[in-house]
Amino acid sequence: MNIKPLGERVVAKVLESEERTKSGIVLPDTAKEKPQMGKVLAVGSGRTLENGQKIPLEVKAGDKVLFAKYAGTEVKLDGEEYMVLKENDILAIIPE
Amino acid sequence: MNIKPLGERVVAKVLESEERTKSGIVLPDTAKEKPQMGKVLAVGSGRTLENGQKIPLEVKAGDKVLFAKYAGTEVKLDGEEYMVLKENDILAIIPE
Amino acid sequence: MNIKPLGERVVAKVLESEERTKSGIVLPDTAKEKPQMGKVLAVGSGRTLENGQKIPLEVKAGDKVLFAKYAGTEVKLDGEEYMVLKENDILAIIPE
Amino acid sequence: MNIKPLGERVVAKVLESEERTKSGIVLPDTAKEKPQMGKVLAVGSGRTLENGQKIPLEVKAGDKVLFAKYAGTEVKLDGEEYMVLKENDILAIIPE
Amino acid sequence: MNIKPLGERVVAKVLESEERTKSGIVLPDTAKEKPQMGKVLAVGSGRTLENGQKIPLEVKAGDKVLFAKYAGTEVKLDGEEYMVLKENDILAIIPE
Amino acid sequence: MNIKPLGERVVAKVLESEERTKSGIVLPDTAKEKPQMGKVLAVGSGRTLENGQKIPLEVKAGDKVLFAKYAGTEVKLDGEEYMVLKENDILAIIPE
Amino acid sequence: MNIKPLGERVVAKVLESEERTKSGIVLPDTAKEKPQMGKVLAVGSGRTLENGQKIPLEVKAGDKVLFAKYAGTEVKLDGEEYMVLKENDILAIIPE
Numbered sequence: 210m211n212i213k214p215l216g217e218r219v220v221a222k223v224l225e226s227e228e229r230t231k232s233g234i235v236l237p238d239t240a241k242e243k244p245q246m247g248k249v250l251a252v253g254s255g256r257t258l259e260n261g262q263k264i265p266l267e268v269k270a271g272d273k274v275l276f277a278k279y280a281g282t283e284v285k286l287d288g289e290e291y292m293v294l295k296e297n298d299i300l301a302i303i304p305e
Numbered sequence: 306m307n308i309k310p311l312g313e314r315v316v317a318k319v320l321e322s323e324e325r326t327k328s329g330i331v332l333p334d335t336a337k338e339k340p341q342m343g344k345v346l347a348v349g350s351g352r353t354l355e356n357g358q359k360i361p362l363e364v365k366a367g368d369k370v371l372f373a374k375y376a377g378t379e380v381k382l383d384g385e386e387y388m389v390l391k392e393n394d395i396l397a398i399i400p401e
Numbered sequence: 402m403n404i405k406p407l408g409e410r411v412v413a414k415v416l417e418s419e420e421r422t423k424s425g426i427v428l429p430d431t432a433k434e435k436p437q438m439g440k441v442l443a444v445g446s447g448r449t450l451e452n453g454q455k456i457p458l459e460v461k462a463g464d465k466v467l468f469a470k471y472a473g474t475e476v477k478l479d480g481e482e483y484m485v486l487k488e489n490d491i492l493a494i495i496p497e
Numbered sequence: 498m499n500i501k502p503l504g505e506r507v508v509a510k511v512l513e514s515e516e517r518t519k520s521g522i523v524l525p526d527t528a529k530e531k532p533q534m535g536k537v538l539a540v541g542s543g544r545t546l547e548n549g550q551k552i553p554l555e556v557k558a559g560d561k562v563l564f565a566k567y568a569g570t571e572v573k574l575d576g577e578e579y580m581v582l583k584e585n586d587i588l589a590i591i592p593e
Numbered sequence: 594m595n596i597k598p599l600g601e602r603v604v605a606k607v608l609e610s611e612e613r614t615k616s617g618i619v620l621p622d623t624a625k626e627k628p629q630m631g632k633v634l635a636v637g638s639g640r641t642l643e644n645g646q647k648i649p650l651e652v653k654a655g656d657k658v659l660f661a662k663y664a665g666t667e668v669k670l671d672g673e674e675y676m677v678l679k680e681n682d683i684l685a686i687i688p689e
Numbered sequence: 690m691n692i693k694p695l696g697e698r699v700v701a702k703v704l705e706s707e708e709r710t711k712s713g714i715v716l717p718d719t720a721k722e723k724p725q726m727g728k729v730l731a732v733g734s735g736r737t738l739e740n741g742q743k744i745p746l747e748v749k750a751g752d753k754v755l756f757a758k759y760a761g762t763e764v765k766l767d768g769e770e771y772m773v774l775k776e777n778d779i780l781a782i783i784p785e
Numbered sequence: 786m787n788i789k790p791l792g793e794r795v796v797a798k799v800l801e802s803e804e805r806t807k808s809g810i811v812l813p814d815t816a817k818e819k820p821q822m823g824k825v826l827a828v829g830s831g832r833t834l835e836n837g838q839k840i841p842l843e844v845k846a847g848d849k850v851l852f853a854k855y856a857g858t859e860v861k862l863d864g865e866e867y868m869v870l871k872e873n874d875i876l877a878i879i880p881e
Binding site (some may be wrong): 488495 | 504506542
């Protein structure tokens with residue numbers, strides 16, 4: 210995949226429900242803010258603080274992550290659905 | 306449980322009402338902003354200030370906490386309900 | 402009482418109207434933003450500034466305080482009603 | 498009067514219209530944001546900047562001030578009406 | 594006139610249309626955000642930055658200024674109409 | 690023209706469509722946020738940062754600029770229409 | 786093309802769908818926040834931080850970029866459609 214996210218953004222591949230079930234996580238359809246699971250494919254250069262310092266992101270390519278459903282922007286590339294997200298929209302990493 | 310919250314977030318297990326009653330705390334259904342009780346399972350790496358300093362969270366795994374009902378995101382894992390919350394949504398720790 | 406408020410939060414016991422009258426303060430029901438009176442029971446560790454400095458709260462346990470009615474979160478513990486408030490929602494201390 | 502305002506807040510006694518007229522100021526009822534006049538009775542400890550510095554308030558006890566009508570919170574004490582205001586809601590001092 | 598504006602506020606006398614015409618400026622009634630003209634009578638002590646530095650205002654007593662119509666608060670004193678404005682609501686100085 | 694904009698504001702003369710066409714730029718009427726073209730006549734003293742530093746504006750008198758149609762305030766002076774704009778509402782300079 | 790964007794803005798030429806398809810990226814019409822693709826033609830001087838430091842932009846002229854459809858302002862020049870965008874509205878660079 211050939212997308213380089215800017216700054217504090219990441220690009221993630223959305224994981225379908227079969228893949229989620231294997232990891233033992235079920236995301237209820239009735240949750241008020243339904244999260245999605247994805248795999249991080251690329252991360253931006255980091256967040257620039259007001260003192261000029263660049264803070265690298267906490268997530269890295271390969272991480273399986275949870276993010277809020279109404280965050281980010283969908284992009285379709287060669288039939289696959291991707292999300293471009295700010296790191297702040299990522300709730301947690303699911304270590305494997 | 307295998308979720309690593311990001312930054313200033315924590316993952317908590319929601320405590321059901323029997324468990325709450327044992328601790329002597331009753332959360333009234335009629336309260337305008339009904340709080341929930343939970344047990345912290347994992348905490349993020351902390352909050353990054355604008356000067357680049359990383360502030361560790363005040364809560365730690367094992368803490369029993371109160372949080373506002375409409376805060377955070379629910380996640381279901383192996384039949385258990387979890388909340389991913391920002392520390393700022395946690396009102397207080399209930400020492401045991 | 403066993404609640405430890407986080408950061409810049411305090412826990413206060415709401416004072417009923419007989420107790421208020423004794424102190425000579427009447428809070429009119431018709432006021433556009435009706436304040437409540439309470440007694441501070443516990444205070445958080447303070448407010449963290451963006452330079453990392455921790456500022457202790459101005460109120461302390463035992464202070465009688467005024468706060469805006471629509472601020473904070475109610476918690477009921479052993480039949481008593483408590484409020485968890487940010488210090489910024491406290492208008493004034495009523496010295497005795 | 499026995500109220501100690503917090504931080505950047507002040508407590509003021511609302512001045513009735515006869516008192517205002519004596520000072521030569523008339524506040525028109527038709528003004529889009531009708532100001533009120535008051536006398537400052539007590540001031541808080543000041544405003545804390547993000548660098549930790551404490552800035553004392555510009556107004557002091559005894560000052561006659563103008564403030565926006567929809568600012569602050571009313572409190573009634575021994576039959577007198579008081580306002581608890583943030584200094585930022587005070588428009589001007591009326592020197593005597 | 595005896596009003597001392599606070600901080601970054603100024604007090605201005607509203608100039609009526611004859612006075613404006615003399616200066617060659619016409620403010621169209623149909624403009625989407627109709628500005629007003631005034632003469633600055635008094636200025637506050639300045640704006641306090643987050644590093645504690647006090648920045649004096651750019652306008653001074655005597656300046657003829659343009660300001661947005663829906664900014665500020667009207668005050669009537671001895672039959673004259675005044676505006677209390679934040680300097681940030683002043684668009685420009687009209688040098689004479 | 691005799692207007693001195695404050696701080697980070699500029700005063701610009703709106704350019705009519707014939708003048709725009711000569712420069713080869715057409716601003717479509719159907720664009721969701723229709724920009725306007727103008728010529729900068731005067732610039733303010735600059736923007737004051739929170740550390741007290743004054744940053745001069747990037748545009749200067751004589752620059753032809755594009756700005757968003759719904760930004761700024763119109764002023765009519767001797768039959769000409771002017772705009773008072775914050776530099777942040779200026780999209781780009783059109784070099785000649 | 787002769788437009789010099791200000792500060793943290795860039796000017797981009799919108800790429801039509803045939804050009805997008807060649808790069809293998811399809812942007813679904815049904816996406817809740819439909820992104821567009823463009824080629825960066827010019828970049829501003831950078832973002833000024835509150836400490837006075839100037840941060841150059843991450844994108845440069847020639848970069849193929851994705852941006853949110855409802856961001857920026859359209860400008861038509863010699864029959865071509867351009868976008869003036871803040872760098873923060875650019876989601877990602879598509880390396881070729």
